[in-house]
Amino acid sequence: MNNTPTFQLDGADVPFESGQTVMQAALAAGHYIPHLCYHPEFKPHGSCKLCTVKVGGRTAASCTMPAEAGLEIESDIEELNALRRTLVQMLFAEGNHFCPSCEKSGNCMLQALGYDLEVHTAGFRHLYPDRPLDASHPDILLDFNRCILCELCVRASSEVDGKNVFALAGRGITKHLIVNAESGLLNDTDIELSDKAMQVCPVGVILKKRVGFSQPIGERRYDKRPISAQALDDAPRPPAGAQHE
Amino acid sequence: MESDVDLHAAYLDPILDRYGCAATNLLQILREAQEHYGYIHPDAINYLIAKLQVPRIRIESVATFYSFFHLQPHGEYRVLFSDNITDRMLGSIELMQKMCQQLWVEPGKMSEDGLVSIGTSSCTGMCDQGPAMLMNGRAITHLTHQRVQEIGHLIRNRTPLADWPADFFRVQDNIRRKGLLLGNTLARGDALCAALVLGAQNIVESIKTSGLRGRGGAGFPTGLKWEACRNAAGTVKHVICNADEGEPGTFKDRVLLTSHADLVFDGMTLCALAVGAQQGYLYLRGEYRYLLEPLQAVLQRRREANLLGKNILGHAGFDFDIAIHLGAGAYICGEESALIESLEGKRGVPRNRPPFPVTHGYMQQPTALDNVETFCQAALAIQMGAENYRAIGTAKSTGSKLISVSGDCPRPGIYEYPFGVTVREILQDCGAVNTRAVQISGPSGICVAESEFHRKLGFEDLPTAGAFMVFDDSRDMFEVARNFVHFFAHESCGFCTPCRVGTSMLKQTMDKIAEGHGTKYDLSEVENLDHVLQTSSHCGLGRTACNPVLHTLKHFRPVYEKRLKSLDFEPAFDLDGALARARQMTGRDDAGAHIKAEEI
Numbered sequence: 035m036n037n038t039p040t041f042q043l044d045g046a047d048v049p050f051e052s053g054q055t056v057m058q059a060a061l062a063a064g065h066y067i068p069h070l071c072y073h074p075e076f077k078p079h080g081s082c083k084l085c086t087v088k089v090g091g092r093t094a095a096s097c098t099m100p101a102e103a104g105l106e107i108e109s110d111i112e113e114l115n116a117l118r119r120t121l122v123q124m125l126f127a128e129g130n131h132f133c134p135s136c137e138k139s140g141n142c143m144l145q146a147l148g149y150d151l152e153v154h155t156a157g158f159r160h161l162y163p164d165r166p167l168d169a170s171h172p173d174i175l176l177d178f179n180r181c182i183l184c185e186l187c188v189r190a191s192s193e194v195d196g197k198n199v200f201a202l203a204g205r206g207i208t209k210h211l212i213v214n215a216e217s218g219l220l221n222d223t224d225i226e227l228s229d230k231a232m233q234v235c236p237v238g239v240i241l242k243k244r245v246g247f248s249q250p251i252g253e254r255r256y257d258k259r260p261i262s263a264q265a266l267d268d269a270p271r272p273p274a275g276a277q278h279e
Numbered sequence: 280m281e282s283d284v285d286l287h288a289a290y291l292d293p294i295l296d297r298y299g300c301a302a303t304n305l306l307q308i309l310r311e312a313q314e315h316y317g318y319i320h321p322d323a324i325n326y327l328i329a330k331l332q333v334p335r336i337r338i339e340s341v342a343t344f345y346s347f348f349h350l351q352p353h354g355e356y357r358v359l360f361s362d363n364i365t366d367r368m369l370g371s372i373e374l375m376q377k378m379c380q381q382l383w384v385e386p387g388k389m390s391e392d393g394l395v396s397i398g399t400s401s402c403t404g405m406c407d408q409g410p411a412m413l414m415n416g417r418a419i420t421h422l423t424h425q426r427v428q429e430i431g432h433l434i435r436n437r438t439p440l441a442d443w444p445a446d447f448f449r450v451q452d453n454i455r456r457k458g459l460l461l462g463n464t465l466a467r468g469d470a471l472c473a474a475l476v477l478g479a480q481n482i483v484e485s486i487k488t489s490g491l492r493g494r495g496g497a498g499f500p501t502g503l504k505w506e507a508c509r510n511a512a513g514t515v516k517h518v519i520c521n522a523d524e525g526e527p528g529t530f531k532d533r534v535l536l537t538s539h540a541d542l543v544f545d546g547m548t549l550c551a552l553a554v555g556a557q558q559g560y561l562y563l564r565g566e567y568r569y570l571l572e573p574l575q576a577v578l579q580r581r582r583e584a585n586l587l588g589k590n591i592l593g594h595a596g597f598d599f600d601i602a603i604h605l606g607a608g609a610y611i612c613g614e615e616s617a618l619i620e621s622l623e624g625k626r627g628v629p630r631n632r633p634p635f636p637v638t639h640g641y642m643q644q645p646t647a648l649d650n651v652e653t654f655c656q657a658a659l660a661i662q663m664g665a666e667n668y669r670a671i672g673t674a675k676s677t678g679s680k681l682i683s684v685s686g687d688c689p690r691p692g693i694y695e696y697p698f699g700v701t702v703r704e705i706l707q708d709c710g711a712v713n714t715r716a717v718q719i720s721g722p723s724g725i726c727v728a729e730s731e732f733h734r735k736l737g738f739e740d741l742p743t744a745g746a747f748m749v750f751d752d753s754r755d756m757f758e759v760a761r762n763f764v765h766f767f768a769h770e771s772c773g774f775c776t777p778c779r780v781g782t783s784m785l786k787q788t789m790d791k792i793a794e795g796h797g798t799k800y801d802l803s804e805v806e807n808l809d810h811v812l813q814t815s816s817h818c819g820l821g822r823t824a825c826n827p828v829l830h831t832l833k834h835f836r837p838v839y840e841k842r843l844k845s846l847d848f849e850p851a852f853d854l855d856g857a858l859a860r861a862r863q864m865t866g867r868d869d870a871g872a873h874i875k876a877e878e879i
Contacts, residue, residue: 080631081775083815093814098631120811124780158784183773201336202626202773203343205609207783209773214336216321 039103043067043087044110050101057085057097060109066265067109068118068151070125070143070236071184072097076193082125082184084118084147115151122148123157128207130162130179131237137246138238140254144182145237146261165210170221174232175241181211186234194230199223211239287323290315295330302331303642305341305624309348310565310605317357317415318349344626344772346400346608347416347565354389354396356434359413360422363402363527364762365685365748371410374427375399381431395434401610401766402527403566406685406748407453407692415440416568419447448569452534453692456708458679459663459671460539460655461695467541468586470658474549475594477661482553483509486657488665490677495521495613495650496720496744498676501657504647507637508554511645516556518547518599519641519648521618523564525610526721527766528746531681532651534693536563536570539655540577544601546654548586549661551599554647559601562618565608574603610770614818615648617772628774629818652681652745672698676737684709686718686749694747698737702727705736705747713752716834721746722763723823726756726830756835757842761789763827771820778821781812785825796853797843802832 038049041056043065050059055078060067071082080095087096088108096109108114125144133139147153168176183202188211191199199220203212215222225231232240251257255264294311298304308327313319319342328335342348349357360366360375375397379386382395389396405411408420414430417440426447433443454461474482487502508516520543524532535543547559563570578601581587591597604622606612612621616630619641640646649657656678660668669677676698685691688711696705706714719725719736720743727734727741734740750759768782785808788801809825816822832839855874862872 080817083775083777083817086815095631095815095817100633117811117815120807121776121815124776124784127784128780158780159787161783182776183779198334198336201334201340203340204773205344205346205626206768206771206773207779209779212336212339214334216325216335 039101041101041103041105041107043107048101054101055097056087056099056101056105056107059101060096061265064266065109066262067096068147068262069097070147070182071186073186073189073234076186076189076234079185079189082121082182084121086114086117088114118147119151119153120157122151122153123155125182126153127156127158127160128163129181130160130165136180136238137241138180139251140257142238142256143236143261144180146256149256150260150262161207168213168220170217170219171225171243172221173227173243174220174225175243176211176213176220177239177241178211180237181239182237183209183211184236186236187211187231187240190234191225191229191231197224197229197231199225199229199231283322284326287320287326291323291326291330295327300330301624302333302337303624305331305333305338306345306607306621307604307624309338309342310607313348314416316352317355318351318353321350324350341624341626344609345565345606348607352389352393354394355437356395357413357415358395358397358430358434359400359403360398361401361403361405361409361411361413362399362762362766363406363409364759365406365528366402366410367758367762368686368754369410369422371422374410374422374424377424378427378431381428382434394437400566400608401525401770402529404524404530404533404564405450406528406530406683408451409685413566414443414447416565417448418450418566418569420450450533450537450569451692452538454534454538455684455690455692456694456696458695458697459659460542460652460679460681461693463539463542463659465542465545465658465662467581468545468584468592470542470545470662471548471552471586472592474552474658474661475592475597479509479553479555482549482661485661485665486553489660489668490675491653491656491660491668492676492738493650494652494656494680494744496526496724496742498738498742501649501653504637504649505550505553507635508556508645508647511638513645514555515642515644516554517641517644517646518551518554518556518559519618519622519636519646520547520559520561520651520654521613521615521648522567522651523562523606523613523618524567524651525564525613525770526723526744526746527763528683528685528718528721528748529744530683530685531693531745533567533570535651535655535681536567536574540574541581542655542658543651544577544581544586546649546656546658547601548591548599549658550647550649550654552597554645556645556647557598557600559599560622560641561601561603562612562622563603563605564612565606568605571603571605578603609772610766611772611818611820614820617818618648619646626772628772650744673735673737673739675739680736680743681745682736682743682747683745684747684749687711687714687751687754688749696736699735701733701735702741703732706732706749709749711749711751714749715752715754716750716756716759716831718746718748718750718759718827720744721748722766722827723819724826726759726827726834728834755838756831757793757838760827760831761793764789764824767820767824771824775815775817775821777812777815778817778824781808781816781821782824784808785828789828792839792842794853794856795842795844796849797839798845798849799843802839802843805829805832 069085078097080098165178410422491501492498612627617627621627688709768786773779
């Protein structure tokens with residue numbers, strides 16, 4: 035009756051529209067593929083590699099891989115989940131993450147993925163980088179210790195807010211988030227609480243002051259249901275004017 | 280305040296003029312701006328923000344990506360010792376320590392009087408005449424204790440670089456064996472004339488027939504690349520020559536650009552004719568800064584001979600010119616899409632592919648991007664005819680290959696062979712004896728041991744970008760691998776999680792083994808890391824970063840095992856090491872200032 039093209043994801047047929055990536059089509063159809071740097075409202079860039087899937091024996095980041103009819107994709111298999119476990123361990127080891135005292139606990143995607151993928155051990159020797167807080171702004175706190183360098187705030191600030199408040203500096207393991215001010219302090223940027231960049235951090239870097247812990251830990255998003263069970267909530271909303279309309 | 284702005288405007292305005300005040304030229308603008316003070320002055324950044332209309336964050340994010348840019352003062356004299364394993368084998372570490380003592384500085388830090396800083400840099404491409412260093416960006420070769428001491432005196436006396444002995448800066452070609460490329464007697468423009476007779480379509484067909492494959496290492500068929508670029512939609516197209524020769528142990532492109540630059544540019548120009556490009560770029564690695572002026576002079580002579588410019592050699596509508604862009608110390612920019620990003624004035628982060636550069640390259644326009652040697656070989660193939668060309672070499676690897684030989688041999692330098700030459704033949708020609716291993720194609724390539732010296736260089740067996748580092752039986756292959764692992768960690772662009780964190784974890788593991796705390800568990804962890812890096816890295820850097828360890832483990836496992844503790848696991852925390860800072864502060868290094876292993 036319809037000739038919507040499909041590909042297979044772990045044996046299930048997933049319909050897609052031209053221009054969609056594997057991740058976009060999968061989420062739209064309610065299939066979860068673990069991810070951190072992907073966000074339905076921004077152009078995918080594929081840096082966290084959590085969404086790595088297997089196609090015909092090769093691996094690729096599903097958030098940037100164009101969907102094609104007839105692809106046979108494997109995602110929820112032990113080999114890839116083991117890979118994802120290691121990647122999550124790497125992100126934990128790279129920054130300074132103290133979940134029990136973190137304001138983002140229960141709402142944090144990194145933590146939620148850790149639970150969901152059953153990351154039981156540290157795996158690596160932690161690097162304990164020195165990343166001072168930026169509390170200069172009256173309403174916003176930046177805790178760089180938790181940054182996973184996903185660039186969502188960078189993309190939100192430039193693509194949606196039109197501001198360029200955030201960017202990444204440095205290279206390799208010294209790569210870090212910076213803000214757009216000669217002083218290097220957030221208070222000297224033009225960030226506002228209403229900015230999109232305020233809403234997209236998957237971990238606990240960008241925090242609104244004076245509202246910490248207003249929702250008790252234990253009652254938060256990923257406290258209730260595992261992140262993989264909430265795939266549809268992350269389904270892509272096509273950008274205005276695109277595709278359907 | 281006003282005068283400060285004037286101060287910077289005076290040297291920045293001409294630079295901005297030269298680069299059309301365009302943010303796409305940010306890398307070149309920053310490079311030239313830095314040449315004024317030895318670092319990019321904060322007021323200069325403010326001036327550039329206003330003139331280029333870019334956010335501050337763009338400049339900071341780009342500048343901090345490249346090793347050669349400094350946003351803080353870094354010394355009037357900035358010394359960088361080349362840190363390839365071949366430099367180390369020639370004693371570079373000891374020389375650096377001596378120089379640090381002589382000038383009272385710590386490695387990596389600037390002296391308190393702001394006079395000098397001394398540090399290390401990834402391979403500077405002088406492996407056949409090392410140990411080498413970069414002195415304010417200029418290459419100095421053949422370092423000896425005496426030369427290093429003289430350099431120390433010159434620095435202390437604040438002698439301007441222009442007054443240093445010219446001999447210090449002499450770079451030799453060291454061509455040891457010539458073939459069709461290095462032995463060519465073509466005059467400037469000969470190959471281009473042959474190409475003009477063929478015409479655009481036939482150039483592509485000829486290159487396809489010749490069987491020419493990319494000489495940068497990957498070996499993609501050049502003809503197919505040019506054809507795809509020629510057929511790509513769009514009228515504005517580009518030709519880029521990848522002269523970001525960063526693979527440690529490789530220096531053939533340096534020699535080609537020194538002694539066969541016209542052939543390189545002939546190749547680029549006939550490529551432009553074939554694909555329909557109007558503009559060409561030579562992306563020259565920052566380490567070869569000294570080649571900039573000579574190359575610009577070559578380009579100027581070509582313009583005067585109408586080999587570049589409008590209506591080249593009288594062919595109406597054949598317009599093409601070449602600009603030179605310098606890199607700034609980032610190995611990753613040798614990856615083609617990272618190179619294009621860098622050329623656009625951005626951080627050198629590899630792009631997601633598809634789309635590929637042939638359709639969406641520089642400025643998202645169709646781009647033919649090839650290695651220096653590939654352009655030379657293309658020019659030769661056109662000149663001598665495709666059939667004649669493909670008769671050389673092997674079935675799947677036609678033509679010749681330049682090999683950069685360095686390490687333990689009496690005759691290091693450039694050797695040209697038809698593809699299919701064995702490792703053993705090269706070892707004999709360069710005079711190597713008691714060879715334990717050869718690292719083919721650099722750290723990302725393959726380490727072969729004696730049992731494999733019969734293997735042939737070529738895409739059928741041992742693909743290579745040209746590096747050939749020889750290690751004799753006095754060398755510790757563990758230290759070779761550790762040097763390469765440090766290199767990858769330093770050069771990872773940091774975009775993707777597995778490479779950014781994985782290369783650092785690998786470095787940590789190798790250091791742990793070197794310090795005598797390694798266990799069998801660590802070796803198995805290397806294999807696990809390799810799997811993660813292989814399967815999920817964004818580009819080839821991450822995918823090959825474990826190769827040095829895996830290959831040396833395969834051939835020389837005992838050099839790892841003799842360092843291991845017999846335990847299955849041992850924490851990396853080093854109690855005695857933790858006291859190092861206290862020892863430094865108190866100036867003590869006696870037995871009482873150490874914790875012995877038994878006490879722990």
